[in-house]
Amino acid sequence: MEYGFLSLLPALVTIVVAFATRKVTWALFLGVVVGSFVVAPSFTAFPKELLHYVLLCFSNFERNMIILFILAVGALLELLRFSGAFEKFAEYIIHYLDKPKKTRVSTFFISLFLFFDDYASILISATSMRSVAAKQRIPKVYLTYLIDNTATIASAAVVSTWAAYEGSLMVDAGKPFGLEISSTEYLVKMIPYNLFIYLLLFFAFISAFSGKWLGKRMKSGAQSRIEEMQNINPKVSHKTFIYPIIMLVILAIVGIIVAGIIALKIKGGGNFTPIDIIGEAPTIEVLLGATLATIIYSSTILFKDKIINIKSFFSSSKSGIMHMLPTALIILWATGLTEVSATLNTGGYIVSLLEPFITASMIPSIVFLMALLISVATGFCWSSMAITMPIAFGMAMGLGGGGEMVYIVSGAVIGGSIAGDLLIPYSDITILGASSMGVSSINHVKSHFKQVMTVIVVSFVGFWALAMSVPATVVLLLSAAILYGIHVIWAKPI
Known part of the structure; x- marks a missing residue:
């Protein structure tokens, strides 16, 4: 059946509601509702169609793995934040990145270096640089722009998690x-x-180098800046942050390579190119496993040094997961929008x-x-x-x-x-x-x-x-x- 202009309605409703209300979760849900209504052959069939697309949101394995990964990331970030590791790392590295320009350019190259996967690039860059940027009073929306745009290198890298799909x-x-x-x-x-x-990366670099951009001007005040963290536990060292991040990077890279080789061997054949290996790896599952392993490792260090206890571990993990829950819901309903757009x-x-x-x-x-x-x-x-x-x-x-x-x-x-x-x-x-x-x-x-x-x-x-x-x-x-x-x-x- 041809739907013509009606096929654009779910996307249009989502975009208009999102920007009008700033509530992306509800905007996406309404997009799915409108799409279900358009697809339904009759008014009485609408509830059944809506239920169908809601269930599809929960049945997409890859998106569900992304949601679990997002929630695990939230728990890890909050655990490190609660321990004071972010702030301690900022104090340590600020001697080297003692100017905003150095911080911006370093963030760009950290993201660029992590070319093998966009999720890993965003996660590691944000985790590494958010507190350092706070010390330099760099607006958080600007750092988000820099990290997000530079992470697109994964799509142009011949050896990356994107390469095999493309x-x-x-x-x-x-x-x-x-x-x-x-x-x-x-x-x-x-x-x-x-x-x-290439042009996106170039524009991001000259922006990082100059400290200027064409984006929205930042207003003064705490809401437009990265919040600084206080009350650092004296037992926390910069290693509390560095070692878990090194572990996360190593586990992600090694895990993707090993998982890719195993998957290819199961399929059969002997000669594998790097593109074949990375492309065959279950990337999100590997990143999820690496993140969970890093949480366990980081928690062990924090328990050993008596920086956190059981109660604070669970409260910080819960706080991190709850912080990422709206993000998980957005991804969930975005799956429904994708499905209804396909129909x-x-x-x-x-x-x-x-x-x-x-x-x-x-x-x-x-x-x-x-x-x-x-x-x-x-x-x-x-x-x-x-x-x-x-x-x-x-x-x-x-x-x-x-x-x-x-x-x-x-x-x-x-x-x-x-x-x-x-x-x-x-x-x-x-x-x-x-x-x-x-x-x-x-x-x-x-x-x-x-x-x-x-x-x-x-x-x-x-x-x-x-x-x-x-x-x-x-x-x-x-x-x-x-x-x-x-x-x-x-x-x-x-």
């Missing part, structure tokens, strides 16, 4: 056109065309609206916009990639004539999908970054909107230039120069 989408999209190319070859040939990600074929309708305006030279730019809108509508960039990639390949092989156009549109699909994620308060990346830093996802999106939108507009034009056979290096350098000029002229202090 590669598999390209392989599947190419098969109907006789393109017998491996996922590794697709990913390597796409490297020059990850334009949006309504929201992505297909958006494509049908844009297709009449497509010419060969505009294919990558339109694909970029298409992926962005579908990501906004569904609330999940991976679903946008899955919907858009086959369509993009069809355009590239038809109007675009194949060749390099295939790799350009691949970069446009991935970039556009992530761009959409950064513009909405109910995407998993936005939610995790905001909750890890203790800010609302609405404020996070509103604050960095101008910064992200500037990169989106420049990237849109850049993809058009790529379709006109302008060399990728030239497009990247010119786009970066334009962004730098915009930053110099219009950027304001954070």
Whole structure:
């Protein structure tokens, strides 16, 4: 059944209610309710349809694992905060990061170094730098922007938890056109065309370096700053924080590699590439296990040094979980929005609206916009990639004539999908970054909107230039120069 404009209603209701009320959980729930009403063949069938999508929210295994991971992250962060480990680490490292500029740039490179997974990058960067940033009086919404935007490196890294998924989408999209190319070859040939990600990282870096951005100006007062922590237990040392974080990083990396190898061996075969290994690993389950193991290790140290007792352990863990509960509910209802959007074929309708305006030279730019809108509508960039990639390949092989156009549109699909994620308060990346830093996802999106939108507009034009056979290096350098000029002229202090 074709729903036409009605297929856009769940996303539109969600966006309007979220920004009008600042209550993302209720906005998503209402989006699911509206979608269920549209899908229902009759008014009496509406309750049954609504129940169906509510149950789907609880039956998505991967999203449930993400929720458990989020709750575990909350418990770990609150345990470290309660012990005073954050503050002690800040006191220790402040001697090296003694200026806001050093702190901002260090945060950028920490996130960049953790390229293998976006969740790990956000978690570890936020945990490591939030107290140091408090000492430097860096606004927390700004640090959230820096961490979230830099974590997108995972989508462009050839070896990451994203790579295998992206590669598999390209392989599947190419098969109907006789393109017998491996996922590794697709990913390597796409490297020059990850334009949006490169420009996003560049804009974040010059912002971190200069201390200026196009985002919302910060008001003075405690509400716009990272809260400083007090009453540190004298028994706490910087090692109370450093050792658990080192353990978390090691367990995450080693766990992903080992789990990936085991999964591949079970499937059979002998020669595995790094992309195969990381792609086959159950990433969220590994990160959840690493986080739980780190909680146990950290608690053992804190009990041993008599920094906490049983009562404070449970109270702090409960507090951390409760703090993340709204985030978990957002992810839960976002699953329902994704499911109802799939039933309504929201992505297909958006494509049908844009297709009449497509010419060969505009294919990558339109694909970029298409992926962005579908990501906004569904609330999940991976679903946008899955919907858009086959369509993009069809355009590239038809109007675009194949060749390099295939790799350009691949970069446009991935970039556009992530761009959409950064513009909405109910995407998993936005939610995790905001909750890890203790800010609302609405404020996070509103604050960095101008910064992200500037990169989106420049990237849109850049993809058009790529379709006109302008060399990728030239497009990247010119786009970066334009962004730098915009930053110099219009950027304001954070």
